Amino acid sequence: MREVNGDNDAQDEFVGPDEGEGRPKMLRHLRRRHVIFAGLFVLILVVGFGCWLALRAFEAKSNLEAARNSAQQAKDALLDGDTDGAAKHADDAHSHAQHARDATHSVPWNIASAVPWIGDPFTTGQEISDVVVGLATDVLQPAATVGAVLSPDHLLQGNRVDVQVLRDREPELSTLAAAATKLNENAQAISDPKYVSLLSDARSQLQDQTANVADLLDNTALAARIVPSMMGADGTRTYFMAFQTNAEARGTGGLLGGFGLLRFDNGTATVDTLASNRDLDGASASVDLGREFTEMYGFTNPTTDFRNSNLSSHFPYAAQIWKSMWAERTGMNVDGVIALDPVALSYVLGAVGSVRMPDGEVITKDNVVELTESTAYSRFPNDQVARKNYLQDIASEVVRKITGRVESPQELLDALGKAVGERRIAVWSSVPAEQELLEETPLAHVVPDDPAPYAGVVINNLGGNKLDYYLRRQIEYVADGCSAETRNSTVTIRLSNEAPKTGLPEYVAAAPGIRPDIPLDVPRGAMVTSVRLVATTGATLTSALVDGQQVPVFSGTERGHPSFEVQLGIPPGQSGVLSFRLSEPTSAGAARVPVQPLIDTVEPKVSVPQCSG
Structure with a gap:
């Protein structure tokens, strides 16, 4: 007979062999169930987090694309002078950009961006959304407001440019240009998204977009600084206006074929003294353009033979020679020089309309280049005086049309912009401060140093x-x-x-x-x-x-x-x-x-x- 030695032993008497083995199994089974439930819970969290992040990513992507598109439309509207459209598209860009920013700064996005390497694209997304918000808020929306005052239809009334309103708005434009430049710097500094090519493309597109907007506003602010004075806001300005003949190539474009005097008085332009180049026969220029210039071009007598005055592509050289020649011939010191060619005139005629000559011949955007660069030589093969008079008459009628009432200022601005983009208009000012500003623009035609x-x-x-x-x-x-x-x-x-x-x-x-x-x-x-x-x-x-x-x-x-x-x-x-x-x-x-x-x-x-x- 066994002795009962305590409760435990007594309890052991009643535990069968099957029950003794079942407890560890049950515990293991419970632990497995806990692990499975925990794993399922983690899986649910991961899936939920992924879905949440994916939803935010979709919101960010769609809103960023919409914001960039609206921003581009706002910039295009500003260029077209459509200030109402610019304001609407700028507001749309701001709304979409803000939604994109909210998505890229949400909790799941912030968590994902904190993960080394894996989080790089998320950081890039945040930086992109921040720049787009700044583009809409700090640049495009205020630019639309200023643009309402500076639209071509507002600035150009009849044949007069409102130079005072341009001068008044210069501080705002300079502030906008500075904001756009800073924003562009931020855009260029957006980090590499590494393995996500979609974000790489978005980053490149945004960088191009902000650079274009910064250039646009910088050029507009620059124009507001320089145009009023050059267009006679502080007193009449007079410019030697050269017509270059591309049929005989010269460094600045073409041979000096004719010229006139362009005057600006408080924004109103007039042209007189149109003449052919024969009026400069025998004229000389008293200018010293330096040793390099003399060594390169001196043997062609550029300061005494107008035909060789613009062999260099550095336009200020030709401008100074022409200014000095005119002063020697007439005693008049002009305030600057402007050069253009028949192709530029064709663009302008496309904006302001054709002109009719006294004999009934119609000069249009489609025939002015051929008439002045080719047909005139066939029409007057042996009579240079008659040919030059004919070309002078064409120039007179075209200039009269250009300086008259302009029905579509925006079309004229677009035509001039196209001519400037093709380097068909060049400008030099005898005022050093103005020339320094001009050399920041495509108008100066300088060889950079x-x-x-x-x-x-x-x-x-x-x-x-x-x-x-x-x-x-x-x-x-x-x-x-x-x-x-x-x-x-x-x-x-x-x-x-x-x-x-x-x-x-x-x-x-x-x-x-x-x-x-x-x-x-x-x-x-x-x-x-x-x-x-x-x-x-x-x-x-x-x-x-x-x-x-x-x-x-x-x-x-x-x-x-x-x-x-x-x-x-x-x-x-x-x-x-x-x-x-x-x-x-x-x-x-x-x-x-x-x-x-x-x-x-x-x-x-x-x-x-x-x-x-």
Whole structure:
């Protein structure tokens, strides 16, 4: 008989063998159930968090896209002078941007962005939404308000620009421009989203958009600073207005074919003293443009022969020569110089309408270039005086139309903008402070004196004829990467002579040359052309090839840039390919390839990596 030694032992007497083994199993089963429930709970949390985050991501994506689209529409409306539309689209952009910002700064988004590496795209999304909110709130909405006052229809009444309201609004415009510039800096600093290409595209699009808006407002503020004074807000201003003939190429565009005096009195423009270039025969300019200029161009007598006064593409040189020539001839000191060409006039006629000559001939946007650059030479093949009088009459009627009442200020502004974009209008001021501001704009046509990549291709007609009406150009600038202090680059120029082989007047197709004492002996209709490359500061020439064959080069310096010139002849119906192979410094900044304004419109191909400083 067993002895009972306590409660435990007594209890043990009543526990069967099956029950003793069941307790651990039950405990393990309960633990497994707890683990499963915990796992399911975590899974539900993860799925829920993911759904929450996905919902926020969808809200952010759709609202950011809508905000960017509305912002672009607001900018376009501002450019079109549609201030009501600009205000509406700016409000829409603000609303969508705020919703996007709320989504990208929500709890799940903040948690996700805190995870190393994985959270990079979420951080990028937050930065993008912040910039879009700033674009709408700090830039586009106030810009729409200012734009209501500065719309073309408000600024231009009849034939007078309200220069005072432009001056009054300058502080607001400068403040807006500063805000846009700061916002653009923030946009350029948006972090890389790493593995999410969709956000990379969104970042790039936003960076382009803010850069465009910043440029627009900066240029508008700049115009408000400079236009009132230049248009006579503080007293009458007088400008030498040059008409360039692209049919005979010169560095600034074309030969000085005619000119007039443009006056501004408190925003109202008038033009008089229209004359042909023969009125400058024998005039001389008393200007010193420096040793480099004299070494490059002095042998062509640019200060005493107006035909060679603008061989350089640096417009201030030609402007100062023309101003001095006019002062020597008349005793009048103009306040500046403006140059334009027949293509620019065609754009303007498209905005203001055609003109009718006294004999009934109608000058339109479609025929003014051909009439002035080609037909006039066939119509008056042997009578230069009659031809120049005819061209002067056309210029007089067109100018009278332009300076009269403007029915559609916005169309005129668009036409002028197109001409400026193609470098067909150039402006120089004799007031140093104004000229300094002008050189921040595309109107100045200066050869820059900085080290950024540069390829200025300059064509000058050496034949003294009008064959460049038939010249067609292609330009390409390519360079290696940024890994070394110097890199190889190539500038390739293809020139085609599309002149007919027969039927052209002698004045158009012969080649007397630009200096009587240096006659030329070339086939009729052949172009005799100087092609000069103004290259990146510090660049050296490796070789120059014409159709694959090495050719001699004339070297010089233009405003600190090395200059390489090749002279070649191109028979009618033929083409030539000129390549400059260079070694140039790997300089910071975007590559610039200014296009000389001739008859054709050129879109250069540029494959030059942008290097950092």
